[in-house]
Amino acid sequence: xxxxxxxxxxxxxKNSSVSPAKGGTKTAEKKQATPAAKKPQNxxxxxxxxxxxxxxxxxxxxxxxxxxxxWSVLKLAFLLSVxxxxxxxxxxxxxWLVLNLTGLxxxxxxxxxxxxxxxGGTDVKEFLSLGNVxxxxxxxxxxxxxxxxxxxVLGALLYNIAAALIGGIGVTLTxx
Numbered sequence: 001x002x003x004x005x006x007x008x009x010x011x012x013x014k015n016s017s018v019s020p021a022k023g024g025t026k027t028a029e030k031k032q033a034t035p036a037a038k039k040p041q042n043x044x045x046x047x048x049x050x051x052x053x054x055x056x057x058x059x060x061x062x063x064x065x066x067x068x069x070x071w072s073v074l075k076l077a078f079l080l081s082v083x084x085x086x087x088x089x090x091x092x093x094x095x096w097l098v099l100n101l102t103g104l105x106x107x108x109x110x111x112x113x114x115x116x117x118x119x120g121g122t123d124v125k126e127f128l129s130l131g132n133v134x135x136x137x138x139x140x141x142x143x144x145x146x147x148x149x150x151x152x153v154l155g156a157l158l159y160n161i162a163a164a165l166i167g168g169i170g171v172t173l174t175x176x
Contacts, residue, residue: 056175058174058175058176059174059175060172060173060174061172061173061174062170062171062172062173063170063171063172063173064167064168064169064170064171065163065168065169065171066163066164066167066168067160067163067168068156068159068160068163069156070153070156070157070160073152073153073155073156074149074152074153074156076152077148077149077152077153078145078149080148081144081145081148081149081152082145084141084144084145084148085141085142085144085145086141088137088140088141088144089134089137089138089141092133092134092136092137093130093133093134093137096128096130096133097130100125100130105124105125105128106125108124109122109123109124109125112124
């Protein structure tokens with residue numbers, strides 16, 4: 001291999017230190033960069049205006065939900081039903097307090113005494129006390145937690161069976 005063939009395959013360095021006065025040549029990158037540098041920056045038709053960036057293409061992905069993990073459905077359904085149970089208990093207690101402050105229970109007692117003839121035979125406030133309402137709401141919430149969790153897992157199992165037969169639900173995801 002001769003020195004001339006070795007120099008043909010070698011690429012010149014980006015920052016060449018060879019000067020034209022010593023017989024060297026400028027690199028091709030410098031020659032291409034000079035015409036672009038000579039262009040005026042502000043032309044008559046482009047006076048201070050900035051072009052908007054081109055809009056990126058929206059990517060779309062079509063996916064199919066072919067299986068749902070029953071363990072994750074169980075955990076999520078349990079947490080959501082516990083939250084719903086807490087909301088139920090708090091809402092029933094707040095409702096009882098509002099009804100008590102408005103005097104609804106006393107009004108019902110007066111109406112029952114006028115209709116029934118007994119002056120003090122029944123007291124709705126004893127039957128619907130705050131403790132009884134809290135106990136009833138808690139029992140309902142515990143039953144709801146058990147039922148909603150079991151029904152959610154059953155729904156996930158049925159979905160997995162149906163998805164194995166027909167292929168699942170198709171979902172299209174896009175970039176915005």
